[in-house]
Amino acid sequence: MCEANAYIIRDGKEELVMEAVDKIEPENDGIQMVNIFGDQKFLRAHIHALFLVNHKIILKE
Amino acid sequence: MCEANAYIIRDGKEELVMEAVDKIEPENDGIQMVNIFGDQKFLRAHIHALFLVNHKIILKE
Numbered sequence: 001m002c003e004a005n006a007y008i009i010r011d012g013k014e015e016l017v018m019e020a021v022d023k024i025e026p027e028n029d030g031i032q033m034v035n036i037f038g039d040q041k042f043l044r045a046h047i048h049a050l051f052l053v054n055h056k057i058i059l060k061e
Numbered sequence: 062m063c064e065a066n067a068y069i070i071r072d073g074k075e076e077l078v079m080e081a082v083d084k085i086e087p088e089n090d091g092i093q094m095v096n097i098f099g100d101q102k103f104l105r106a107h108i109h110a111l112f113l114v115n116h117k118i119i120l121k122e
Binding site for chain 1: 108
């Protein structure tokens with residue numbers, strides 16, 4: 001499975017915000033994420049970088 | 062390996078723009094992508110959606 005973990009950069013550190021993310025949809029004011037378990041999370045953040053081979057999504061506020 | 066294929070939506074259709082994408086970095090005026098072979102591509106587009114389990118990156122101009 002190729003889901004990824006989502007981290008947000010806060011105070012220069014990566015903080016895990018959601019594991020096993022499958023779907024991401026940037027919206028006007030943030031990011032909507034859904035993981036492989038069907039859990040949803042909305043964050044007021046934007047995509048900073050994706051490292052898919054390393055299963056990492058980096059978000060920034 | 063968990064790279065994904067990047068498609069851009071043009072005229073309502075998904076057009077393949079890069080295979081085996083590993084890294085994506087949104088920039089001010091577009092998207093910088095690097096695939097697992099080290100090839101780089103810059104596109105004047107933004108991330109519309111990601112479907113990681115299905116290895117799909119959807120971009121929009």
